Amino acid sequence: MQAMILAAGLGTRLLPHTEVRPKPLFTIGGITLLERHINALADAGFDAIIINTCHLAGEIRRCIGKKSWPIPVHLRQEETLLESAGAVANVADLLDGSPLLVVNGDTLTDIDPKAVYEAHLTQENTATLALMDHAAFNNVSVDDTGRIHVFRDPTPEGMQRLAFTGMQVLSPEAVAAIPRKKYGMVDLYRDLIDKDERVQGITMENCLWFDCGTEERYLEASRALMVPEAFRQAFGTAPKHHTTEPLKGDGSDRRWSRLKSPKGDLIACEHGINAGFTTGEAEAMIRIGTHLQAKGIPVSPILEGDAVSGLVCVKDAGNIHLAELAKTLPEPEVEALYQRIIDALIRFSQEGIHAFNTQWCWQTPAYDKDMILTMECRYFMDAFINGYLGMNEPAEPYQAAFDLIADKALKGALPGLMHRDFQSRNIMVHQDASEAYTPTIIDFQGARLGPFQYDLASLLIDPYAGLSAPLQGRLIAYATQALADHGIPVKKEFHTSYTFYAMARNLQMLGAFGKLSALGKPGFKEHIPRALATLEKRLKGLNNPKLSQLGKLVERAKKNLPPTSGG
Secondary structure (H helix, E strand, O other): EEEEEEEEOHHHHHHHHHHHHHHHOEEEEEEEHHHHHHHHHHHOOOEEEEEEEEOOOOHHHHHOOOOOOOEEEEEEEEOOOOHHHHEEEEEHHHOOOOEEEEEEEEEEEOOHHHHHHHHHHHOOOOOOEEEOOOOOOOEEEEOOOOOEEEEEOOOOOOOEEEEEEEEEEOHHHHOOOOOOOOHHHHHHHHHOOOOHEEEEEOOOOOEEEEOOHHHHEEEHHHHHHHHHHHHHHHOOOOOOOEEEEEOOOOEEEEEEEHHHEOOOOEEEEOOOOOOOOOOOOOHHHHHHHHHHHHOOEEEEEEEEEEOOOOOOEEEOOOOOOOOHHHHHHHHHHHHHHHHHHHHHHHHHHHHHOOOOHHHHHOOOOOOOHHHHHHHHHHHHHHHHHHHHHHOOOOOOOHHHHHHHHHHHHHHHOOOOEOOOOOOOHEEEEEEEEOOEEEEOOOOOOOOEEHHHHHHHHHHOOOOOOOOOHHHHHHHHHHHHHHHHHOOOOOOOOHHHHHHHHHHHHHHHHHHHHHHHHHOOOOOOOHHHHHHHHHHHHHHHHHHHHHHHHHHHHHHHHHHHOHHHOOO
């Protein structure tokens, strides 16, 4: 038994994503549509597979070449698109004279190809098409025996209208009837029907089938396959039904939702499609999360994820953020909870770094001086001072201050794995039966090699929680002692480094708050006054002449705050 997978199309309905990735190489659950078809055909007992290519043929060739397949796979490249039937005629020299099963490479289905093939042999059809009832695609008219009479045109009276799944079997006679030119499969079937050849449909019941040719349908197929698998990973079985509850978003464009079932809940994060072949945010979340989970670090377990569709499902860590508890619990309980979180941060930093692969990073592999200057200091100037406040200030007069901040921070940095946004909204807290609080770290996809002090500062100066200065001081002391207890030497410059990383983080926060507020996103503008006051206090406390110009800029910025940000 031979089969052919049609994989040459331009994918115009999936533009711009198909400018870099052909449709059959879109993935669901980390497996390409093409690989799913190859494995299904091999499992069904087919002896060989032919794949036609044209658009981005090199990518398909690389995909096929880097794996070992259970049956022979032959590629045939078309110089120009020959369309579906023309593609079959173009491989006639590779055929063995038996019927040929053909399937569209941009579909996701669990239809058994062997069952379709055997039905064709039993019925002795010229062509046999797998059909199903799918209202959005029903355009094939069949009589009560299943014989096909009309494609796409109005349905004759007394006939049923069904959808063509893209899986079909062609007899050698049907293949021989195809002209060697650009020619569509529907054209072939219309010609065969006009000649009174037997073009038969077999109706598939209760099957999974998706045309993944548009962004909407591809993402729908991803959810249909991946969400049940995520439930199985979490609870052993997939529920027959679940409900979806949209969740409040963060500062990014990702969409979050809670998937609720009687067995338990999951969290789905949709990053959007990333068709490129470099690491994107979803892939970073999957790979880094899997790594941290293997280390026993308290993160939400990755249950199912796909780098191209951007869909990632994790176990639900609840809906209580650390920020909420920091404002409601008595201070001794807050301090004890933060100590537990600092213990988790030490593990994240010092254990997470082992066997960490920087190729998992989607932004930069490491945090360095250039990043401090561009993503913290310059971001503060561009997004907050000039973007949000409209002060039109050049960055050059403050370059000496920014260089000092970067150099002082780096000098005593404790290297490790850096979260990059280790603040109270990215730490979920669950209270167990013993009423003990257990933290779970989320939003770790920005992790990279970097300093422990930056994450510690992100946690302690976080305006969402608003920890008092004395409490921050006690927690810094706890962190240094906890590091020593873990056998991690703390350099004498540790505290100076912390101070300047706290300043860098403060600049970054203001840049982020300014940018997100300017975009109209709620929940950020009200935190600007506290963040600005914290920065001003730290600058005055250092009393360093090289920071004086920056201090004066902050004073002017306070006066330029809009009334709604002024507290």
